[in-house]
Amino acid sequence: DGGITQSPKYLFRKEGQNVTLSCEQNLNHDAMYWYRQDPGQGLRLIYYSQIVNDFQKGDIAEGYSVSREKKESFPLTVTSAQKNPTAFYLCASSMQGPANQPQHFGDGTRLSIL
Amino acid sequence: QKEVEQNSGPLSVPEGAIASLNCTYSDRGSQSFFWYRQYSGKSPELIMFIYSNGDKEDGRFTAQLNKASQYVSLLIRDSQPSDSATYLCAVNLLSGSARQLTFGSGTQLTVLP
Numbered sequence: 001d002g003g004i005t006q007s008p009k010y011l012f013r014k015e016g017q018n019v020t021l022s023c024e025q026n027l028n029h030d031a032m033y034w035y036r037q038d039p040g041q042g043l044r045l046i047y048y049s050q051i052v053n054d055f056q057k058g059d060i061a062e063g064y065s066v067s068r069e070k071k072e073s074f075p076l077t078v079t080s081a082q083k084n085p086t087a088f089y090l091c092a093s094s095m096q097g098p099a100n101q102p103q104h105f106g107d108g109t110r111l112s113i114l
Numbered sequence: 115q116k117e118v119e120q121n122s123g124p125l126s127v128p129e130g131a132i133a134s135l136n137c138t139y140s141d142r143g144s145q146s147f148f149w150y151r152q153y154s155g156k157s158p159e160l161i162m163f164i165y166s167n168g169d170k171e172d173g174r175f176t177a178q179l180n181k182a183s184q185y186v187s188l189l190i191r192d193s194q195p196s197d198s199a200t201y202l203c204a205v206n207l208l209s210g211s212a213r214q215l216t217f218g219s220g221t222q223l224t225v226l227p
Contacts, residue, residue: 033215035217040122042118042202042218042219043158043202043204043217044217045216048214056212058214059209090157090158099206099207099212099213099215100145100206100213101146102148102163103148103160103215105157105159107157108156108157
């Protein structure tokens, strides 16, 4: 089945630790995105990528980093510089980016601080 | 002013009624509009998208777009308890020099049996 796979489903971070969230898609989509959702809030864009080896900052990129070495994969690293990382992280993809095509979401990763 | 604004609700309707969800946006140049449904604790699921003024129907769902008034709405006919969820409106807004999809904070819908 085609889709977007995020892992892990739950993640706990210790103070000063970097953690990496995985996102893989087999939809052959060119564009991929990372969003953050806080309780009762809409989604806020962290980073997006329209092609391999290229990505752009979204509205809240500080404290996060990404890479896009393969079309299928777009991992997100939450660095120790992100002081309030507790949130629901959502990865999405679309045929083309960044805003005219429907975006489809993975199941998300819930990150908490230990 | 929020760029994409939705009533947070909660909006309650009886089973079988029509639920009407509204969304306004700030950028007159926006061209793509999306409605997502998000169940509690789950990720958003695309319901509909609309690009042209007027109505677009898909089963029990109708999206309505009025670019002159800068609003987009979602009607759910014959509402079912399984429609109870948060509905997110998303619009492609100009951010700096590029367009990006911007989400509203969502409207919580409860369908009462």
